[in-house]
Amino acid sequence: MRRAATRKAGQPNSTSVNSSAVDLxxxxxxxxxxxxxxxxxSLFYSYANASSGLIDPEGIESLCSDMEVNHTDVRILMxxxxxxxxxxxxxxxxxxxxxxxxxxxDTVSKLKKALPDLEKEVRRPSNFVDFYSxxxxxxxxxxxxxxxxxxxxxxxxxxxxxxxxxxQVNAFVEYLKIQSDYKVINMDQWMGFFRFCxxxxxxxxxNYDSELAWPLILDNFVEWLQAKQS
Amino acid sequence: xxxxxxxNFQIEAFKHxxxxxPKYAEKTWKILEHAIHEIYxxxxxxxxxxxxxxxxxxxxxxxxxxxxxxxxxNTMSFHxxxxxxxxxxxxxxxxxxxxxxxxxxxxxxxxxIRDILMYMDRTFIPSTHKTPVxxxxxNLWRDVVIHSSKTQTRLRDTLLELVYMERSGEVINRGLMRxxxxxxxxxxSSVYQEDFEKHFLDxxxxxxxxxxxxxxxxxxxxxxLKKAERRLNEEIERVSHYLDARSEPKITSVVxxxxxxxxxxxxxxxxxxxxxxxxxxxxxxxxxxxxNLFRRVPSGLSIVRDVMTSYIRDxxxxxxxxxxxLKDPVDYVQRLLDLKDKYDKxxxxxxxxxxxxxxxxxxxxxxxINLNARSPEFISLFVDDKLRRGLRGVSEEDIEIVLDKVxxxxxxxxxxxxxxxxxxxxxxxxxxxxxxxxxxxxRSLIVKLKTECGYQFTSKLEGMFTDMKTSQDTMQGFYARxxxxxxxxxxxxxxxxTTGSWPTQASTTCNLPPEILGICEKFKSYYLGTHTGRRLxxxxxxxxxxxxxxxxxxxxxxLNVSTYQMxxxxxxxxxxxxxxRDIEQATEIPAVDLKRCLQSLxxxxxxxxxxxEPMSKDIAEDDAFFFNDKxxxxxxxxxxxxxxxxxxxxxxxxxxxxxxxEDRKPQIEAAIVRIMKARRVLDHNNIVTEVTKQLQSxxxxxxVVIKKxxxxxxxxxxxxxxxxxxxLYRYLA
Numbered sequence: 001m002r003r004a005a006t007r008k009a010g011q012p013n014s015t016s017v018n019s020s021a022v023d024l025x026x027x028x029x030x031x032x033x034x035x036x037x038x039x040x041x042s043l044f045y046s047y048a049n050a051s052s053g054l055i056d057p058e059g060i061e062s063l064c065s066d067m068e069v070n071h072t073d074v075r076i077l078m079x080x081x082x083x084x085x086x087x088x089x090x091x092x093x094x095x096x097x098x099x100x101x102x103x104x105x106d107t108v109s110k111l112k113k114a115l116p117d118l119e120k121e122v123r124r125p126s127n128f129v130d131f132y133s134x135x136x137x138x139x140x141x142x143x144x145x146x147x148x149x150x151x152x153x154x155x156x157x158x159x160x161x162x163x164x165x166x167x168q169v170n171a172f173v174e175y176l177k178i179q180s181d182y183k184v185i186n187m188d189q190w191m192g193f194f195r196f197c198x199x200x201x202x203x204x205x206x207n208y209d210s211e212l213a214w215p216l217i218l219d220n221f222v223e224w225l226q227a228k229q230s
Numbered sequence: 231x232x233x234x235x236x237x238n239f240q241i242e243a244f245k246h247x248x249x250x251x252p253k254y255a256e257k258t259w260k261i262l263e264h265a266i267h268e269i270y271x272x273x274x275x276x277x278x279x280x281x282x283x284x285x286x287x288x289x290x291x292x293x294x295x296x297x298x299x300x301x302x303x304n305t306m307s308f309h310x311x312x313x314x315x316x317x318x319x320x321x322x323x324x325x326x327x328x329x330x331x332x333x334x335x336x337x338x339x340x341x342x343i344r345d346i347l348m349y350m351d352r353t354f355i356p357s358t359h360k361t362p363v364x365x366x367x368x369n370l371w372r373d374v375v376i377h378s379s380k381t382q383t384r385l386r387d388t389l390l391e392l393v394y395m396e397r398s399g400e401v402i403n404r405g406l407m408r409x410x411x412x413x414x415x416x417x418x419s420s421v422y423q424e425d426f427e428k429h430f431l432d433x434x435x436x437x438x439x440x441x442x443x444x445x446x447x448x449x450x451x452x453x454x455l456k457k458a459e460r461r462l463n464e465e466i467e468r469v470s471h472y473l474d475a476r477s478e479p480k481i482t483s484v485v486x487x488x489x490x491x492x493x494x495x496x497x498x499x500x501x502x503x504x505x506x507x508x509x510x511x512x513x514x515x516x517x518x519x520x521x522n523l524f525r526r527v528p529s530g531l532s533i534v535r536d537v538m539t540s541y542i543r544d545x546x547x548x549x550x551x552x553x554x555x556l557k558d559p560v561d562y563v564q565r566l567l568d569l570k571d572k573y574d575k576x577x578x579x580x581x582x583x584x585x586x587x588x589x590x591x592x593x594x595x596x597x598x599i600n601l602n603a604r605s606p607e608f609i610s611l612f613v614d615d616k617l618r619r620g621l622r623g624v625s626e627e628d629i630e631i632v633l634d635k636v637x638x639x640x641x642x643x644x645x646x647x648x649x650x651x652x653x654x655x656x657x658x659x660x661x662x663x664x665x666x667x668x669x670x671x672x673r674s675l676i677v678k679l680k681t682e683c684g685y686q687f688t689s690k691l692e693g694m695f696t697d698m699k700t701s702q703d704t705m706q707g708f709y710a711r712x713x714x715x716x717x718x719x720x721x722x723x724x725x726x727x728t729t730g731s732w733p734t735q736a737s738t739t740c741n742l743p744p745e746i747l748g749i750c751e752k753f754k755s756y757y758l759g760t761h762t763g764r765r766l767x768x769x770x771x772x773x774x775x776x777x778x779x780x781x782x783x784x785x786x787x788x789l790n791v792s793t794y795q796m797x798x799x800x801x802x803x804x805x806x807x808x809x810x811r812d813i814e815q816a817t818e819i820p821a822v823d824l825k826r827c828l829q830s831l832x833x834x835x836x837x838x839x840x841x842x843e844p845m846s847k848d849i850a851e852d853d854a855f856f857f858n859d860k861x862x863x864x865x866x867x868x869x870x871x872x873x874x875x876x877x878x879x880x881x882x883x884x885x886x887x888x889x890x891x892e893d894r895k896p897q898i899e900a901a902i903v904r905i906m907k908a909r910r911v912l913d914h915n916n917i918v919t920e921v922t923k924q925l926q927s928x929x930x931x932x933x934v935v936i937k938k939x940x941x942x943x944x945x946x947x948x949x950x951x952x953x954x955x956x957x958l959y960r961y962l963a
């Protein structure tokens with residue numbers, strides 16, 4: 001009993017030693033991070049629109065050109081995801097800080113260098129689902145908007161999935177353009193297509209089971225593909 | 231103590247030495263043996279039963295039971311051998327007679343012997359486990375007489391020969407036959423079975439196999455069945471006359487197997503006389519015979535049922551898909567009813583009201599009625615026709631019969647909601663034009679629909695009746711108040727229809743003639759005065775009018791016309807010639823309706839109160855119209871119908887379909903939500919099944935449509951997909 005008590009008593013002691021070391025380290029790093037934060041903020045203001053206090057589409061374009069990246073590049077969408085940006089075409093200070101801090105970038109060149117790592121991070125399966133659904137939400141610009149028109153969906157699909165599921169995306173885009181049942185795509189259908197790409201062997205579709213409650217649009221898509229193949 | 235020996239004394243029983251004459255046993259047996267001989271020789275009258283009994287008793291008592299028993303066996307065997315020889319010697323027909331006679335003798339003798347040896351039977355035999363006297367006698371008869379090498383097969387062949395002769399129509403001595411069979415049965419059921427029944431069944435099977443083959447080659451199905459039935463009855467009769475009752479199921483199953491089971495398919499499908507021909511020719515007797523015979527064999531009825539089902543399905547399918555039939559909906563439904571009547575009659579007269587056949591009939595109707603998407607419409611049109619004129623002068627009971635039949639067809643419909651749509655439309659027309667023959671019949675049908683489909687289904691239909699009644703009261707009130715004031719002007723009858731209860735019609739109004747407008751306005755203010763907060767709008771496309779008209783030579787007619795037609799005709803009070811454009815402008819009747827109404831006023835012979843230039847069947851937009859002075863008619867009252875297709879045109883049909891589909895959406899969604907609210911989590915297929923089950927009393931929802939509704943509910947966040955299992959949906963409260 002006694003021994004147990006001593007052991008218990010010993011513990012806080014050791015942590016206090018540890019914590020003091022951590023504190024020391026923290027205070028040092030916090031000093032560094034304040035400086036970094038200042039640099040991140042000043043970078044923000046160099047692109048922000050003075051009147052709105054936001055980086056607007058214009059600002060984003062000039063940021064892109066400084067990084068020598070096209071503004072329609074998927075990596076910009078990834079950057080928006082990293083910043084958890086809510087409004088398409090705009091970054092606010094809060095979002096900018098979140099994004100750049102976690103990318104450990106406080107200059108344009110650092111940011112540019114961080115992009116390949118960012119892409120790797122996004123491509124990790126655990127993140128990619130989140131990014132994929134984010135991409136859809138990011139495009140909902142209107143209040144209460146729940147679906148996106150076919151034309152935009154086709155572009156977005158190509159952007160986010162095109163490199164990974166080239167054939168599936170091409171076929172689906174072709175189908176979307178000739179069918180007339182759907183004018184818009186909703187989140188459920190959007191996520192359904194991603195699952196489809198991941199789970200269904202393409203182009204033979206051998207493991208597609210329409211009993212499995214796929215969104216109807218995918219049933220129709222598969223039917224169309226099969227008709228086309230035969 | 232231990233040294234002292236204990237002695238037990240035993241008192242021995244007194245040995246009573248019975249000195250018996252050493253020859254006693256032999257002597258006594260001789261007496262008995264002699265008696266047995268005498269019995270077999272029919273000389274028993276001189277024997278003393280008392281003496282013989284005592285002798286036998288004494289022999290057993292003096293431990294000569296064994297001698298007595300073996301002596302009996304030997305003596306009896308000896309006599310039976312003699313008898314057997316006699317029987318074997320009998321010629322021809324006398325064989326059975328002799329056998330029968332000797333059997334009777336043996337039985338009599340056996341009875342006496344048993345009586346004499348009663349004491350042995352009671353004491354010696356049970357203690358030595360020997361066969362009792364009577365049984366011994368039977369066994370010896372069996373072994374010595376029946377199973378003698380010469381008799382055994384001869385007996386069997388003789389019996390079978392007699393059966394064969396009887397089957398071939400000859401008369402045999404059934405009494406003798408019965409006695410012989412009875413003998414075999416008395417000898418033990420195994421004797422009957424082994425020596426007769428087994429062979430009897432084999433021979434019968436061969437006989438019927440051969441005979442059925444001959445019949446089926448030479449007879450038609452009906453005759454064959456008659457013959458089979460007769461044979462079956464003959465066999466049953468045979469059993470009752472001279473065979474063991476337990477043989478009946480065996481022999482009938484032989485006949486059933488050989489005559490029916492082996493030929494079922496061929497019989498049912500027999501060309502020109504098979505089952506289908508029996509249906510076509512209404513051969514109830516043959517059908518009944520087939521039913522009764524086929525039910526005796528396994529799967530017999532299912533063959534009949536399957537053929538019936540597929541035949542009804544084919545006939546029904548032909549009926550409902552025949553384009554000619556689509557031209558006359560009333561005839562179409564009448565034919566369906568006739569078809570149903572026909573098979574109802576078959577099932578009740580010939581098929582013993584068999585439930586499985588009724589079910590087959592029902593499922594067949596359900597199958598083909600729904601092949602034609604217009605069946606609901608046509609059934610409603612049939613009712614419409616009956617309630618408009620078909621039931622006039624028909625007794626109340628007959629009306630009920632017709633309505634019940636309609637309800638039966640209604641039950642087969644999968645799309646009951648489509649029927650409801652049409653029924654509502656047709657009922658509205660009947661009510662508004664006052665064309666319904668019997669209010670009771672109308673209500674009776676509504677009650678039937680209500681019991682079938684519930685309150686919801688008929689609430690709106692009932693609302694229509696209420697409206698009619700209320701309108702009557704309202705009109706009475708109106709005239710009570712303004713009657714004198716209105717004087718000689720036109721009489722107005724208004725039916726106030728509650729929105730929602732009546733079929734929705736595009737509200738197309740037209741300009742009413744000034745003569746009418748006044749009283750209309752008066753009514754409107756009267757009505758709104760008593761019912762505040764309501765809105766009245768005139769449905770001029772649904773009304774009708776009676777006009778008094780005077781023609782060229784002063785002849786007067788009363789014209790029964792629609793409101794539109796009235797509007798047009800009233801214009802001719804002030805003009806003799808009006809162009810199409812004039813009329814269109816003055817009345818503002820929609821072009822389609824105006825053309826129809828002008829067509830019926832100017833182009834129908836005998837109803838042409840207007841004249842058209844140029845003369846043609848169709849109305850063109852640059853036509854001119856004149857009041858037809860020369861109009862004549864034999865009748866005072868002239869009814870000018872509007873040219874309307876009774877059944878819907880293709881585009882109208884499409885429109886109704888679409889409306890039905892739209893109406894189904896909320897019902898499907900409500901069902902999904904109800905189910906999910908109760909189950910919280912459910913997989914796709916189960917939702918589809920449950921929704922279908924919930925809605926099937928009204929219609930059969932398409933699984934794809936259900937899926938669409940589910941997706942819509944997901945989008946509106948009533949449901950979500952499970953994160954792991956794609957098949958599952960979760961209810962979001």
